[in-house]
Amino acid sequence: MKQLEHPCQEALTLTAVLAALSDSVRLDIVRELAECGERGSSAFDCDIANSTLSHHLKVLRLAGVIQHRKEGTRCFVSLRPCMERAFPGLLASVLRFHPADVRAEAEAPTA
């Protein structure tokens, strides 16, 4: 069973992590993983092509944010503990804030 490559902890860079988190699709993915733990990679409800999702997961993986675990033909992703060691508290500091659209919905009058 071929596993995907993960960079070692020393190779993680702050700018790469921030770049990985600066996309709304990827930020949603990370948020979901932080709240619900490991998920099958097909369990994300974003309206994008499968190949695009795979690309975003790769970006997050190469930045050190998530890890892939293959099991048969399926693939599970979760937050990478290594990330917390390299940049302790960073992820929590980012996920504390909700994305712009959610804030807008919460603040805007319903009408």
Add this chain to the structure above:
Amino acid sequence: MKQLEHPCQEALTLTAVLAALSDSVRLDIVRELAECGERGSSAFDCDIANSTLSHHLKVLRLAGVIQHRKEGTRCFVSLRPCMERAFPGLLASVLRFHPADVRAEAEAPTA
């Protein structure tokens, strides 16, 4: 004296802030501002063209991270307090970590 435009606090988005911080030149600028306070915009010692520096400052300004203050022909930039209100603690959480090259220098043997 024409001042430059700054977005209002409600318009700031998390992804835009992260994207603004995901460039090493801009991260260095923010780090310097956080440590030394307001600076003249020509006082940054990055080896880039003036127009490129201006571009980076614009990205940071539009993301809400910094503010511009013009005084005569000169221009001073500083961290924007509004940023701390919109995303309290975020900047500190990011700046706590040093950029990759600095870490590499600190960890790698000199030989």
Add this chain to the structure above:
DNA sequence: ATCTATGTTCGACGAACATCGAATGAAAGA
């Protein structure tokens, strides 16, 4: 009024990115 110093904007360029569909790969099941 003209010059000078300081910054911003414009136009252009290559590099990197987000996206998609198609092709490929890998593993389980018939």
Add this chain to the structure above:
DNA sequence: TCTTTCATTCGATGTTCGTCGAACATAGAT
């Protein structure tokens, strides 16, 4: 073995980004 299923990779396309030099704008000095 053949098929099916799931995910990654490839190739293509349009967009965005970082960078530069040149042109412009503004304010002070001569």
